[in-house]
Amino acid sequence: MSASSSWKANQRRLAPWLFLTPGIVMFLIYVIVPIFQSMWISFYDWDGLGAKTWIGLGNYIELIDDDAFYTSFKNNIIWLVLYMFAVPAGLMIAIFLNQTIRGMRFYKSLFFFPFVISQVVVGLMFSWFYAPNFGLLYKLIEMLTGQGVAILADDRFVTYGIIAAGLWPQIAYVMILYLTGLNNVAPDQIEAARLDGAKGWKMLWYVIIPQLRPATFIAVVVTVIGALRSFDLVSVMTDGGPYGSSRVLSFYMYEKALSEYGFRMGYGAAIAVVLFAIMMVFISGFIWKMWRDETER
Amino acid sequence: MFPRPIEQASATKQWLYTIAVPVALFLWLLPLLGVAVTSFRPASDLAAGNYFGMPTRFAYENYLDVFNNTPMGKYILNSFKVTVPTVIGAVALSCMTGFALAIYRFPSNLIIFFMFVAGNFVPFQILMVPVRDLTVQLGMYNTWYGLALFHIAFQSGFCTLFMRNFIKSLPFELIEAARVEGVAEWRIFWFIVLPLMRPAIAALSVLVFTFIWNDFFWATVLTSSPDTQPVTAGLSSLNGQWIAQWQLVSAGSILAAMPPVLMFFAMQKHFIAGLTLGAVK
Numbered sequence: 001m002s003a004s005s006s007w008k009a010n011q012r013r014l015a016p017w018l019f020l021t022p023g024i025v026m027f028l029i030y031v032i033v034p035i036f037q038s039m040w041i042s043f044y045d046w047d048g049l050g051a052k053t054w055i056g057l058g059n060y061i062e063l064i065d066d067d068a069f070y071t072s073f074k075n076n077i078i079w080l081v082l083y084m085f086a087v088p089a090g091l092m093i094a095i096f097l098n099q100t101i102r103g104m105r106f107y108k109s110l111f112f113f114p115f116v117i118s119q120v121v122v123g124l125m126f127s128w129f130y131a132p133n134f135g136l137l138y139k140l141i142e143m144l145t146g147q148g149v150a151i152l153a154d155d156r157f158v159t160y161g162i163i164a165a166g167l168w169p170q171i172a173y174v175m176i177l178y179l180t181g182l183n184n185v186a187p188d189q190i191e192a193a194r195l196d197g198a199k200g201w202k203m204l205w206y207v208i209i210p211q212l213r214p215a216t217f218i219a220v221v222v223t224v225i226g227a228l229r230s231f232d233l234v235s236v237m238t239d240g241g242p243y244g245s246s247r248v249l250s251f252y253m254y255e256k257a258l259s260e261y262g263f264r265m266g267y268g269a270a271i272a273v274v275l276f277a278i279m280m281v282f283i284s285g286f287i288w289k290m291w292r293d294e295t296e297r
Numbered sequence: 298m299f300p301r302p303i304e305q306a307s308a309t310k311q312w313l314y315t316i317a318v319p320v321a322l323f324l325w326l327l328p329l330l331g332v333a334v335t336s337f338r339p340a341s342d343l344a345a346g347n348y349f350g351m352p353t354r355f356a357y358e359n360y361l362d363v364f365n366n367t368p369m370g371k372y373i374l375n376s377f378k379v380t381v382p383t384v385i386g387a388v389a390l391s392c393m394t395g396f397a398l399a400i401y402r403f404p405s406n407l408i409i410f411f412m413f414v415a416g417n418f419v420p421f422q423i424l425m426v427p428v429r430d431l432t433v434q435l436g437m438y439n440t441w442y443g444l445a446l447f448h449i450a451f452q453s454g455f456c457t458l459f460m461r462n463f464i465k466s467l468p469f470e471l472i473e474a475a476r477v478e479g480v481a482e483w484r485i486f487w488f489i490v491l492p493l494m495r496p497a498i499a500a501l502s503v504l505v506f507t508f509i510w511n512d513f514f515w516a517t518v519l520t521s522s523p524d525t526q527p528v529t530a531g532l533s534s535l536n537g538q539w540i541a542q543w544q545l546v547s548a549g550s551i552l553a554a555m556p557p558v559l560m561f562f563a564m565q566k567h568f569i570a571g572l573t574l575g576a577v578k
Contacts, residue, residue, distance in 0.1 A: 011481065011482050012401070012482065013403075015397070015401065015482035015483070016397040016398075016400075016401035016403055016406075017397075019393040019394065019396055019397035019486070020393070020394055020397045020398075020409065022390055022393065023390040023391065023393060023394035023413075023453050023457060024394070024409065026390065026446075026449060026450035026453060027412070027413060027416060027450055027453055027454060029431070029450065030424070030428060030431075030446070030447050030450035030451060031416040031419070031424060031450060031451055031454065032412065032416060033427070034423070034424040034426075034427035034428050034431075035419060035423050035424065037426075037427035038423045038424070038425075038426055038427055041426055041427070048426075048430070095299070095300055096318075096321070097318070098298070098299070098300065099300075099302065099303045099314070100302065100304075101303060101311075101314065101315055101318070104318075107318055107319070107322055109561075109562070109565055110322055110326065111322060111325060112569075113326065113329070113558070113561075114325075114326075114329070116507060116554075116557050116558055116561040117329075117511070117554045117557070117558065118510065118511035118513065118529050118553060118554060118557070119511065119513060120511075120513050120529045120532055120533055120553070121532070121550045121553055121554045124332070124532070124536060124546055124547075124550045125328040125329060125331070125332045125550065126328060128328070128331060128332060128335070128543060128546070128547070129327075129328045129331065131543075134346070134348045136327070136328075136331055136349070139349075168328070173572070176569060176572060176573060177572070177573055180569070180573035181573075182298075182299060185298075185299055187298060190298065190299055199301075203299065204299070207299075208299050215573075221418075225418055228420060229420060229421065231421070231422075231513070231514050232513040232514065232529075235513070235517075235533070236513075236533055236536070249422075250420060250421070250422050253422040253425070254422065254425070254514075254517075254518075257425065257426060258425070258429070258518065265426045268422075268425070268426060269426050271422070272420065272422040272423045272425065272426075273423065275420045275422055275423065276419060276420055276422075276423040279418065279419065279420050282418075283415055283418045283419070286418070287411055287414065287415055290411070290414065291407070291411065294407060294410075295407075
């Protein structure tokens with residue numbers, strides 16, 4: 001009797017924790033704790049099997065003189081900058097498609113299609129598109145300039161070639177965000193602006209884009225995360241080559257820690273910590289904004 | 298509506314627009330169409346340099362070849378074995394966490410919520426070494442459940458964000474009325490909130506299905522043999538063996554892409570509703 005009555009009295013206080021516990025436990029074990037473990041491992045020399053040797057900042061000092069690290073880092077910056085192109089491009093396509101002609105729903109879903117496909121498959125598709133001697137793009141360049149370019153075998157172009165492949169699904173994703181956003185733009189404001197003589201670019205810049213802010217925020221978030229997570233395409237299209245020129249930090253980390261090139265868990269963890277630090281700059285920004293939105297309400 | 302509806306434009310412009318959309322779509326999907334056509338091209342066409350013309354015949358044997366001479370069937374089965382439990386697990390966990398974070402007010406509520414949100418953004422590589430180590434120690438390396446367990450845990454971050462915001466948008470009066478009636482909290486969850494969550498559960502299920510089916514990184518980190526590898530990792534290793542046999546690479550790619558594509562077309566409304574949650578206020 002007393003047990004059940006104390007449960008009744010306290011259940012509003014205890015219930016949230018009962019609902020939360022399974023989720024929190026799983027998330028702590030597989031996500032939160034490993035972040036700190038990785039930071040810890042980055043101070044060791046460890047092959048993943050034998051004993052760990054504490055080397056303090058040794059791995060980080062080695063990073064400073066590692067040319068491959070700088071190449072990866074530089075490529076990450078290029079990824080981040082060029083990936084942002086997905087945001088205006090997605091907006092343009094969304095505006096182009098925001099009509100109600102017959103079959104439009106079908107067209108929209110086909111435009112969105114690339115996002116549903118695995119990046120492994122996207123990578124293979126673009127490898128075929130770029131393939132020397134018979135790839136569609138190779139042929140096109142050959143036709144225009146008289147000489148084809150093997151994009152994925154040329155260290156000047158390879159990173160750009162992979163980024164273009166990544167942009168394909170990313171633009172599709174941003175497009176769908178903006179299509180939804182455009183659907184919810186207040187029609188009376190557009191009408192009012194039209195009466196004031198606003199149209200075209202002015203209308204877009206002063207009336208539409210401010211109203212699309214929530215969509216833009218999400219588009220920027222997913223694009224930054226997408227750019228920094230670029231692993232699949234690099235792995236499938238070039239395996240980091242030629243001569244490591246298309247590596248990014250996420251790929252280089254994997255290569256060092258878990259591939260035929262070695263099992264240097266400590267060094268890999270140090271690279272991951274650097275990538276995490278870059279990502280944290282953005283994550284803190286997003287969280288700060290979301291936190292403000294939550295507490296303002 | 299922005300831009301101005303095309304119906305208000307001149308007849309020529311309308312006509313141009315109805316032509317422009319399919320042309321743009323064709324160009325947009327060119328890499329995909331190229332691969333789809335190549336997957337039906339006989340090997341002899343490729344040897345003769347016929348890369349872009351019509352295939353001389355409809356070579357469906359490429360697909361049979363992929364199924365008979367590679368573990369493709371096995372890979373696809375493995376993908377289902379990882380994906381389906383992950384969808385169920387992550388959605389179930391996040392129904393509960395989302396409910397707790399949306400309905401109850403307690404001091405650490407927002408901190409816990411933002412732990413899930415922030416964790417969902419971290420780069421996979423920062424988790425790689427410890428998660429792989431943990432999976433090996435639990436004896437789950439190279440098993441479908443080792444991979445699924447990680448995915449459930451990681452996806453619960455995004456799913457919690459999604460579910461919590463969805464439940465927040467439900468009318469809170471329903472819950473207050475039930476409490477006044479003395480309904481137990483777990484009954485409120487099970488009989489009042491859960492039925493209202495159906496659209497969110499559907500949206501989240503298709504999204505998580507696609508994310509997990511398309512995952513490549515964790516598949517390569519946590520599995521290693523054709524007996525357990527999902528289709529993304531399998532396709533990548535087959536690609537290494539099929540050097541320049543593009544008709545097979547293409548057929549394999551189309552097969553690997555099929556399930557999420559079918560899922561997308563079957564559940565399109567839910568899929569897009571899920572992806573764009575938060576894009577409007």
